[in-house]
Amino acid sequence: MWHFCVRSFHRFNAVARSSLPTGNENVWDAMYKRGIPRTLDEMSLMLGERVDSPPNSRLLKIAIVGVPNCGKSTLINSLVGRKVCSVSSKVHTTEVSARAVHNVESTQMVFLDTPGLVTPQEVSKHSLNRSLLREAEISLHEADVMAVIHDVSNKYTCNSLHPRVLRLLALYPTTPSILILNKVDLVKHKQRLLDITRIITEGIVGGNRSHVEKKKDVPLSKEKLLRKTKKTLQSVETSTEDKLKKKGNTLVTGQIGLPRDISQISEQDVMEGKVRLTEQEINAFIENRTGWPLFEEVFMVSALSSLGVDDLQDFFYHKAYEAPWIFSSQMLTDQNPQDIALMTVREKFLDAFKNEIPYNLKFTVEHWDLSEEEILYITIQIGCKRQGLARFIIGSGGKSVIPIAQDAEQDLRNTFCNEVKLRLNVVYDPTLKRK
Known part of the structure; x- marks a missing residue:
């Protein structure tokens, strides 16, 4: 076994420090102020606590679906107002479904962040978990609304919904669905957005013929749909x-x-x-479809800059129905804190290295401890199947992996609102198997 360790100790920045609880607060209040548990014990306490639903409580569960790298996690972070989902410029950053929670007055909105819709071939190519093939379907079983995100900045795919998206819409036709056109700020000619809308919705929005077809808004009967x-x-x-x-x-x-x-x-x-x-x-x-005629609404947003996100949030707010909340008012996500750390480190590796390198690494938690001084010590192992790959990732004198450790450590501080000491162990072990 050959390995290299990187330990990152840096000053806690002012933004994260200002979010830390004061010494006068008890442990329970401090934990809820963070919104994200730091340990598995804290997670059990938060999930096991009785949900404090307000009077006249309302609820809405939204499944966010789309192809890889269309901006699902970025949109959820923008809707919640805090980074709770990993984001990368590479595909397949999200490997497991996660719930993010946003409360407005007596309304609780639960966003189900699903991995990008993949094919068996993509699972094999990127060494992904085969459970990804069904994650979106599992989320849709409990969703009240299906929010389909479509990347309009990709000139090769902007004019049609992906077949796997259409498949989900055909599987769950009675689940209310909306279309979210993302990355609209990257489209130079805005008239193009109307053309894309007409194609993707088949000229029909909310049962009415869309205005972009230059026809009157006449309700379209189901016979005409047939x-x-x-x-x-x-x-x-x-x-x-x-x-x-x-x-x-x-x-x-x-x-x-x-x-x-x-x-x-x-x-x-x-x-x-x-x-x-x-x-x-x-x-x-x-087979011959490029769009879907049952979208209730169409939203044009830029998840990265939060453009149009307020209108989307307002739609979800008014779509909610009377029901008890399913999460505490202070809880932001149901993700395992160790999974959050693993996905954060993986996200940094995806952005730092080209091609398929990050997909051939195995990330595992070696050590996790919250000290009496309220410092969270985390050690994550990055397993490599080839010794040459491990050396390449480390770089001369650690110049490649040290910036990754520093960046990931800062992200984890902001996520957990707590001082974090992150250690990365890059390990060569030929016995490691792909997931």
């Missing part, structure tokens, strides 16, 4: 039938276990959730 995509369904019927015939199957309607004629499935029934489509039928249903 006619609108019937050609799409018919166009895939022939190809679907040919594929099934090659396998010795025939198209039979209404018999359990046998494929149905996709052209005979009413879009109205699909949109109302009366028909549960198989994976094959979903693929046929969305």
Whole structure:
């Protein structure tokens, strides 16, 4: 076993220090002032405490979904007003679903930050956990609203929703959904945003024909919705039938276990959730689609600069319904503090190194201790499968890894509102396996 240690001890900056509790407060009040637990024991206390729902309490659970690197975590941080989710310019920064909580008066909004929608091929390429394939679906089971984030700054993908996003919308058609066009500040010609909106919504928002189609806002009946995509369904019927015939199957309607004629499935029934489509039928249903006609609202935002975020937050506030809160009024997230530290360090490695290097590292917590002096000591091991890779990450005299440790340590101080001493152990161990 060969390893290199980096320990970072720096002065606690004024912003983080001002958030620290004073010595006159008891431990319980201090813990809740932070909003994020520092240890597993504090986390158990916060999650186990009786929720203090105010009179006439209201609740809304929002699942934030989208492809990798579209700005999901950045948007949640902006909505909450504090960094609770890791953010990086690289894809697949978020590896596990996390809840972030924001309270306004008697209303609690719970944001479900899901990992970017991935394919099995991407899981293999980036050495990701296979559970990512189903994380978004699990979150949608408990969500009241599905918020689809779409990156309009990418000229190659801005004109269509990703098939995996369309798949989720087809799986949960009765869950209210909204479209959030992100990174609008990077679009030079703003008229382009209206064109993208028309394409992504199929010209329909909230059941009305969108004004960007230059037509009157006439309610669109479900019969018209059916006619609108019937050609799409018919166009895939022939190809679907040919594929099934090659396998010795025939198209039979209404018999359990046998494929149905996709052209005979009413879009109205699909949109109302009366028909549960198989994976094959979903693929046929969305094959020629670029958008979705059931979005209730469209928002144009820049999550990084918080442009348009107030309007989005106001929508969620008025969408909430009467129900008890599910988290304490002072709790900001249900994330494990050790997971927060691991994701923070991983985020810094993703930004510091190019290509696939960070995806081939394994991050584990070696030591976690909150001292009597209220200093949080954290040691994280970065495992490498090759000795040359470990040396490259460390750099000559630690010049590569030391800035990462310093940056991560400062982020953790601001996150936990507490003094943090972070130590990174870069380890070469050929026995390490990919996740």
